[in-house]
Amino acid sequence: MKLAPIDYLIVGIYFLFVITIGYVLKKKIKTGNDFLMSNRSIPLWITSLAFISANLGAQEVLGMAANGAKYGLYTVHFYWLGAALAMIFLGIFMMPFYYGSKARSVPEYLALRFDEKTRSFNAISFAVMTVFSSGVSLYALAMLLNIILGWDFDTSIFLAAGIVLAYTFLGGLTSAVYNEVLQFFLIVLGIAPLVIIGMDKAGGIEGILQNVDNDKLHIWKGMASASTNPMGVDAFSLVFGLGFVLAFGYWCTDFLVVQRAMISKNLNDAQRTPIIASVPKILMPAIVILPGIILLALQSQFKGYELPVNSEGQSDYNMALPVLLSNLYPNGVLGVGVTALIASFMSGMAGNVTAFNTVFTFDIYQAYIKQNGSDKHYLYVGKASTIAGILISIGTAYIARSFNSIMDLLQLVFSFVNAPLFATFFLGMFWKRTTSAGAFSGLLSGTVAAALTHGLTVAEGKGGWISNQHIFYSGTSQAFNIASVSFIVCFVVTALVSLVTKPKPEASLIGLVYSLTPKQKDAAKIWYKNPLVLGIIILLVTFILNIIFY
Amino acid sequence: MKKLLDLRFVIGIFFLTIGILLIGYHNIATIEQNRNESVNIYTGITFSIFGLIMLVLSLFRTPKED
Numbered sequence: 078m079k080l081a082p083i084d085y086l087i088v089g090i091y092f093l094f095v096i097t098i099g100y101v102l103k104k105k106i107k108t109g110n111d112f113l114m115s116n117r118s119i120p121l122w123i124t125s126l127a128f129i130s131a132n133l134g135a136q137e138v139l140g141m142a143a144n145g146a147k148y149g150l151y152t153v154h155f156y157w158l159g160a161a162l163a164m165i166f167l168g169i170f171m172m173p174f175y176y177g178s179k180a181r182s183v184p185e186y187l188a189l190r191f192d193e194k195t196r197s198f199n200a201i202s203f204a205v206m207t208v209f210s211s212g213v214s215l216y217a218l219a220m221l222l223n224i225i226l227g228w229d230f231d232t233s234i235f236l237a238a239g240i241v242l243a244y245t246f247l248g249g250l251t252s253a254v255y256n257e258v259l260q261f262f263l264i265v266l267g268i269a270p271l272v273i274i275g276m277d278k279a280g281g282i283e284g285i286l287q288n289v290d291n292d293k294l295h296i297w298k299g300m301a302s303a304s305t306n307p308m309g310v311d312a313f314s315l316v317f318g319l320g321f322v323l324a325f326g327y328w329c330t331d332f333l334v335v336q337r338a339m340i341s342k343n344l345n346d347a348q349r350t351p352i353i354a355s356v357p358k359i360l361m362p363a364i365v366i367l368p369g370i371i372l373l374a375l376q377s378q379f380k381g382y383e384l385p386v387n388s389e390g391q392s393d394y395n396m397a398l399p400v401l402l403s404n405l406y407p408n409g410v411l412g413v414g415v416t417a418l419i420a421s422f423m424s425g426m427a428g429n430v431t432a433f434n435t436v437f438t439f440d441i442y443q444a445y446i447k448q449n450g451s452d453k454h455y456l457y458v459g460k461a462s463t464i465a466g467i468l469i470s471i472g473t474a475y476i477a478r479s480f481n482s483i484m485d486l487l488q489l490v491f492s493f494v495n496a497p498l499f500a501t502f503f504l505g506m507f508w509k510r511t512t513s514a515g516a517f518s519g520l521l522s523g524t525v526a527a528a529l530t531h532g533l534t535v536a537e538g539k540g541g542w543i544s545n546q547h548i549f550y551s552g553t554s555q556a557f558n559i560a561s562v563s564f565i566v567c568f569v570v571t572a573l574v575s576l577v578t579k580p581k582p583e584a585s586l587i588g589l590v591y592s593l594t595p596k597q598k599d600a601a602k603i604w605y606k607n608p609l610v611l612g613i614i615i616l617l618v619t620f621i622l623n624i625i626f627y
Numbered sequence: 628m629k630k631l632l633d634l635r636f637v638i639g640i641f642f643l644t645i646g647i648l649l650i651g652y653h654n655i656a657t658i659e660q661n662r663n664e665s666v667n668i669y670t671g672i673t674f675s676i677f678g679l680i681m682l683v684l685s686l687f688r689t690p691k692e693d
Contacts, residue, residue, distance in 0.1 A: 083648065083652045083656070086648065087645060087648065090641070090644060090645065090648075091641075094637065094641050097637075098637060101632060102632070105632070123634060255634050255637075258634060258638070259634075259637070259638055259641065262638060262642070262677075266642070266673065266674065266677065270666060270669070270670045270673075274666060406666065407656075407666055407667065408652075408656065409648075409649050409652045409653065409656065409666075409667040409670075410649060410666050410667050410670045413645065413649070413670065413674075
């Protein structure tokens with residue numbers, strides 16, 4: 078893939094715009110709240126698109142195209158099963174507690190509902206996880222630019238990190254959110270022509286049906302057993318592990334995405350943010366998964382669409398989208414496509430850094446180091462933690478380059494910490510008897526259970542470091558089952574310990590627990606302003622899509 | 628300067644700029660025209676229309692928060 082001056086010009090214009098957005102918004106930043114929480118003043122359409130764009134990082138754009146080529150249409154479960162329902166649940170049931178409690182972050186909600194111990198466990202693990210994720214994202218971007226464009230690794234790292242630093246440091250969360258909206262449109266409009274040209278070259282829908290293995294063109298067929306579908310997952314693991322535990326755990330408790338809804342102007346907007354975001358989310362497979370399937374159709378008809386081989390001697394599915402870009406895009410629009418890829422990496426990185434600086438400032442620095450500082454002081458801390466977050470990300474990118482297995486191990490450990498989190502939130506929000514001791518012991522035991530399940534099972538050569546007691550058909554199936562086990566253990570331990578320990582007084586739980594919080598009486602009568610009505614409509618559409626593509 | 632705080636305006640300018648560039652490039656890049664000759668022009672037109680829509684939207688109503 079060789080870029081022409083026009084392509085570089087487009088990339089340069091994009092860089093200029095993202096930095097300009099940060100520079101213009103700099104004048105609006107006066108306090109720590111402005112910098113870290115956008116002063117809860119962002120309009121609904123922006124929070125909704127930022128909500129989905131914060132998740133539209135590199136793993137999404139490259140990874141889902143890769144999954145599309147590997148698993149076919151089954152990949153849509155990550156959207157229609159693993160996102161829509163959880164986003165609607167967040168909007169209708171959980172957002173009133175996050176927003177209504179006036180908590181500034183997810184860990185701060187845990188402090189209000191439980192205690193400081195539970196907050197610090199979540200805050201520290203989240204802070205470390207976000208900067209490492211940001212670093213891994215940076216590393217992946219630099220490697221991609223190095224492989225497909227021949228750009229120097231160091232230059233790519235410092236250029237991308239420098240630009241993200243510039244606009245997040247200047248304009249804080251507002252700048253990151255505004256850029257996420259621009260990045261959303263760029264990614265969608267930049268990749269859409271690839272889908273159209275690819276479909277045309279592949280012979281349209283007929284061409285896809287004739288040239289792609291029929292097993293990859295369904296979403297539920299063969300799900301009765303893990304051995305009869307390309308994902309290697311059975312229906313129960315899929316529905317419970319992905320659709321419930323992992324999806325709800327990510328969309329309802331990960332501050333990276335929840336933060337985008339928490340900066341809305343009012344509670345109704347905060348509730349509708351994830352629900353409205355679920356509309357483009359359920360349509361997103363056309364942009365991120367379909368290219369992988371188109372590649373399969375093109376591979377069987379033309380030469381030049383073969384995937385490169387990775388270090389393990391297997392097809393590198395992550396190169397699915399770059400292979401299509403280099404084959405189908407001429408210079409000009411190629412610059413748009415490359416810019417869209419860069420935008421997806423920067424969007425993911427900026428999302429991680431802005432979530433990190435908020436959690437560090439409010440839940441670590443203000444909670445344990447300096448409690449009564451001035452607003453100006455926390456603004457400086459927020460800015461300093463932004464710089465620190467970027468620097469750690471750069472360091473992590475270089476560690477990932479030298480010790481890839483260490484990064485895999487770290488990400489695995491983080492997944493153990495994340496897996497049981499939803500059980501803690503679910504019980505905390507909907508069962509007033511849940512105690513602080515129950516929540517903390519549940520989180521710890523759920524994390525240990527996740528690690529043990531990984532140590533006792535094997536999939537695609539991974540896991541089984543204690544002993545090999547069970548073999549899963551795929552790594553995906555292993556991940557879904559680890560999440561399920563850790564959720565159940567966390568749920569049971571939290572409930573049992575709560576029953577034998579003293580709960581908080583009910584008066585202190587008003588606004589934090591469902592049964593103790595007065596129900597909203599001013600439910601919007603116009604359908605598009607009512608979160609419940611909107612949620613039901615979107616669920617119906619999702620259900621119909623599942624039937625159509627059975 | 629105040630207009631730059633309206634995200635619709637910024638997005639509109641961005642896509643209109645890229646759209647015009649792609650349309651202009653299509654008219655001078657003969658090599659590319661031989662390959663996927665219509666990709667740049669159609670993408671450029673789409674980007675330009677989207678950019679114009681965002682610009683028009685930014686003229687209609689300017690929320691204080693933008």
